[in-house]
Amino acid sequence: VSAPLVIFFILAALAVIGAVSLILQKHPIHSALSLIVVMVALAGLYLLMG
Amino acid sequence: VTALNSFMAQYGFWVLTFIKIALLLVIVLTVNAYLTWFERKVVAHMQSRIGPHRVGPHGLLQPAADGLKFLFKEDAMPAGVDKFVYLLAPFLALTLSLASLAVIPFGPKPLPFPFFGHQIDLWITNPDIGLLILFAVTALGVYGVALAGWASNSKYPLLGGLRSSAQMVSYELALTMSVVGVVLMANTFSLTQIIEAQSGRTVWGILPAWNVISFHGGFPQIVGFLCFFIAAIAETNRVPFDLPEAESELVAGFHTEYSSFKFAMFFIAEYTSMITVSALCTILFFGGWTSLFHDSWPFTHYLPGIILLPFGLWVIYDGLKYETIWGRLVLPVIGTGLTIIGALLLAGAWFAPLHEANEFIQAPFWLLSKIFFFLFFYVWTRGTLPRFRYDQLMNIGWKLLLPVSIANVIVTAGFVLLRSKP
Numbered sequence A: 001v002s003a004p005l006v007i008f009f010i011l012a013a014l015a016v017i018g019a020v021s022l023i024l025q026k027h028p029i030h031s032a033l034s035l036i037v038v039m040v041a042l043a044g045l046y047l048l049m050g
Numbered sequence B: 001v002t003a004l005n006s007f008m009a010q011y012g013f014w015v016l017t018f019i020k021i022a023l024l025l026v027i028v029l030t031v032n033a034y035l036t037w038f039e040r041k042v043v044a045h046m047q048s049r050i051g052p053h054r055v056g057p058h059g060l061l062q063p064a065a066d067g068l069k070f071l072f073k074e075d076a077m078p079a080g081v082d083k084f085v086y087l088l089a090p091f092l093a094l095t096l097s098l099a100s101l102a103v104i105p106f107g108p109k110p111l112p113f114p115f116f117g118h119q120i121d122l123w124i125t126n127p128d129i130g131l132l133i134l135f136a137v138t139a140l141g142v143y144g145v146a147l148a149g150w151a152s153n154s155k156y157p158l159l160g161g162l163r164s165s166a167q168m169v170s171y172e173l174a175l176t177m178s179v180v181g182v183v184l185m186a187n188t189f190s191l192t193q194i195i196e197a198q199s200g201r202t203v204w205g206i207l208p209a210w211n212v213i214s215f216h217g218g219f220p221q222i223v224g225f226l227c228f229f230i231a232a233i234a235e236t237n238r239v240p241f242d243l244p245e246a247e248s249e250l251v252a253g254f255h256t257e258y259s260s261f262k263f264a265m266f267f268i269a270e271y272t273s274m275i276t277v278s279a280l281c282t283i284l285f286f287g288g289w290t291s292l293f294h295d296s297w298p299f300t301h302y303l304p305g306i307i308l309l310p311f312g313l314w315v316i317y318d319g320l321k322y323e324t325i326w327g328r329l330v331l332p333v334i335g336t337g338l339t340i341i342g343a344l345l346l347a348g349a350w351f352a353p354l355h356e357a358n359e360f361i362q363a364p365f366w367l368l369s370k371i372f373f374f375l376f377f378y379v380w381t382r383g384t385l386p387r388f389r390y391d392q393l394m395n396i397g398w399k400l401l402l403p404v405s406i407a408n409v410i411v412t413a414g415f416v417l418l419r420s421k422p
Helices: A003-024 A028-048 B002-046 B062-072 B083-103 B130-151 B155-186 B191-196 B222-235 B260-285 B298-320 B325-349 B352-384 B390-420
Strands: none
Touching (some): A003 A028, A028 B083, A028 B130, B002 B083, B002 B352, B062 B260, B083 B130, B083 B260, B130 B191, B130 B260, B155 B191, B155 B390, B298 B325, B325 B352
């Protein structure tokens, strides 16, 4: 198991969790924060592509 | 031992990176602590006061006392706060400002001894898009302040948070626009390559080819530098742009409701971003680790020793006539240490190993001296300028800095185009 793969799975899990929490949160600010989590995780995924 | 060797051969890079991160963290937090001491001392002397002088000789233990005070204070949480966001905000501010330090290079050459076959470079990571990552991470810093203001469930912090969001969004544009000229001239986003692009000489070899004065491959970035530095002071919420925490209007702005170590985290974040911005000024506009003097002047390589030796002697002299016994004991010991280091560096003129050590510290010496100069500049501005009014702040950001930095980009692009013609 290489390091980029491990980082990929962590970031992917983070993105999915963020996306689910974006829908489930009751408070709009919390939803917005979840959206930021998704975007940061996606930025990390793009960074992994080299 | 063989097991350790094989483990290190495989995972040595990760171990090394963790060690480097831990080391940088310790160093930066210590520097932060003494930066508060330095700032209080300098501002005090500018206002004809003495500044901290009770805790330790010359108040040198004041940061430790402050740190302990922060740790042992009551950790009050106001009623009705959004608990998760309230706790997340200082954490975000601190993490993001510390994370931005990871891409800053401190020297061109790796250490002369490898770590289990791995080269020890003077940076944690050196990506090709270092500058982009730096701006991306520092731009996220606004979340810390804005969320702190919102989550505190109080009027003044909310207004401070709103002001800070507006201010940071406005100045972020000018900040990023002003470095485009540098990127055009260096033709890269990598911080090490930007420094290497400035390593030549200009004006018949008299001056270093730093971006701020050099015509190499473009146009002098003096205007870009001024825009960058003004926008950077605004980004770090320092005087004269500290409207988010204007105490005469907003009590303490976004961190009014934060006490104890959560307040300290905002404090550390602010000082860390000061260090990052100073390092960025140095790297982008003032040639990073390149020397002010020509390479053919080898005697300038003894500058660290020439500075340290008299400074150490002065600390001994000053310590011997200090008021308290504790100071008379400690200050001469520190002074002797500095004197010995300075003498060893000067002795590099005769002894080969010391000579190599002296050569090795040249690049970090120049980088850190320039960073120190910009940190002093920050404190100097704080001691000099009054706070801007809010409409003045917005006028400077949108009507002055942004057009000027865009004009700078256009002029630089034109010169780069002229130079690149075959």
